Amino acid sequence: MIVDYLLDEKTSQSSGQKYLQEAINFLKKVPGMSIDQLKLTINDKSTTALNFSDGSGKLFYVINAAQIHHVYIFDEMNFCRFAGYVGWIHSNGLKNAVELIKNYWC
Template sequence: MSNQIVARIIRRFTKTILCIFGVILYLKNLSSLVNKKLVINTYLNEVMKVPLGFFEEDFRLSQKGIDWLEEWNTEAEIATSISQIAQKVVEILVNVPGMTQAHSRDFRRARPIFTLKDGTVIKVFINPANVKHIFLADSNNKMLFGGYVGWIDTKGLNQAIEKIKHSLTSTS
């Protein structure tokens, strides 16, 4: 392949990715979508300055793609109260080196690993980049806490999870 063809492919790919991220951010801030396709085309044309018909030949954002974007941006329902046991767990977790607040959209992707004495569920999600997330859910599956650590701090998170499991579950 010639350098010109490779450069053209890279430019097209980069522009497409930037447009997709722009659409994601734009959709996240919309309170209601009356005509999703119209909104996306308008956004691409007016905000990203992509000419109408740019994607007609080789890219169409399908309804499945739009649904995925909306699902990806759906936030979890947050609990309004927290038990004393769950408070202890949060204190343990926030003291793990590297702990960072997780986005609530990953809450529903997390899988339960054990339940505490008070019914609080400890859930874990590992994203495609292999970053470990931990979430606490109350007995109604509402989010109490969400955090993650980078690769370098995963060992500390695993130790905290084991500490919580051995000291605050009903089998302890």
């Protein structure tokens, strides 16, 4: 499913869509994804910080003190465009999704 989505989306990149929006659409499909209210704090540990290769923005993958996995996407003006998290049971799925985003769009 993930590979099929990525292969379909690779063809649409030539139509001018930014990688940022592609990554957001992809993350929305991660099992267990919930919208976050951007509660990023000083105690949160950013395990991954990625820049999209087209310059459209950046992604931060964060594990908070409660070991909840969050993902934040900011545009080139540092405006938060997506904030989401998954529960413990879905954390491996989110880790895999971030790794695929890194390989395809960063």
